Amino acid sequence: MDVGDDVEDAIETRAEPRRGRRPARRRTIDEIEEAGESGGALDLSGLTGVVGYTLRRAQMMVFEDFIRRFAPFDLKPAQYSVLLVIGDNPGRKQSEIAAALGIQRPNFVAMLDELERRGLAERTRSTTDRRSHAVMLTEAGRRLLDAAKAEQARQEADLGAILGPGGREALVALAKRLTAAG
Amino acid sequence: MDVGDDVEDAIETRAEPRRGRRPARRRTIDEIEEAGESGGALDLSGLTGVVGYTLRRAQMMVFEDFIRRFAPFDLKPAQYSVLLVIGDNPGRKQSEIAAALGIQRPNFVAMLDELERRGLAERTRSTTDRRSHAVMLTEAGRRLLDAAKAEQARQEADLGAILGPGGREALVALAKRLTAAG
């Protein structure tokens, strides 16, 4: 049930920079040229049915659309998600917000720095545990988040139109299944 | 299982969380502390129905699984897709392969360098247009790709089991709709 010796060989080959030549017949340049049916579109059929590939492309499209829409707010998806989670969980620790979003603590520091610099979020030293920072939105942060939520609802509606009746809900449900199975 | 019914409504509702907010008295630290109901799980309800967020998490899960599975091949998703497209389009130009995969030409150079260093792919100067490089797989590249394809089929089957009957096909179709609409 293991991978197979051919593959092992190929992997081994990688270590050696190709010194010893194999008896493999070398194709002529003409044959190579001929192989590429010049001009036509490439054959991508091997990828079009793959979950990972199609998911990635779709996610990139949605994020690009998001970034376009949220340019007036100067919010990227990650920043929006941070504001949203802080707004729904005011006073929680920095590390809790970060962990909930799958963001490493070190990387979350700069994100919060930026949001704080823009006057959208605040850190407050906890009285009960002076190591931790309680995080919450400022008034400006709340206002921006509310406006962003409205725009986000608009995107969701537009995506729903693209996906057809029930399509958006189905897509979300299927994606969640994958995430839950991880 | 919650299929995300009435997500539109939920999003609308969340867009206006608290209608008549008071003129914003500054909260005390104690109130902030109290606000974070310490210990409990965070409220992520604002994100769970969002297409972009759920798509991203699902895509990351699938890619992580891919990387785990393909560790014996030492192939990341992008490398696999390159091998696959080269294998189905031998002799095509470097720039064509890159463009088909949405990879910038400059970034594709290092990728091909690596595949060539490992003896999986080859560049050959075209005779008709000596600017371009015709790209194709080596024998070792073909063997590795075939083994990788088998593993990929296994992943697809496993994802299909997670997604239920018809779920995988539905997810791919919906994702493709989004990509096409971009």
Place this chain on the structure above:
DNA sequence: GATAATTGTTATGACATATATCAAATAAAA
């Protein structure tokens, strides 16, 4: 033949993300 466009390449910067380490604070163990 002069000019423009294409191809692969290099260099570079922006950005996201992972790990190791640290000081301060707290928790746990002795």
Place this chain on the structure above:
DNA sequence: TTTTATTTGATATATGTCATAACAATTATC
């Protein structure tokens, strides 16, 4: 209590992805 270990936020750092500008060689266009 004293000592040790853990947690929290932070810094530094390495890596990886991705985009743009610029260049030489080649080809296309005028």
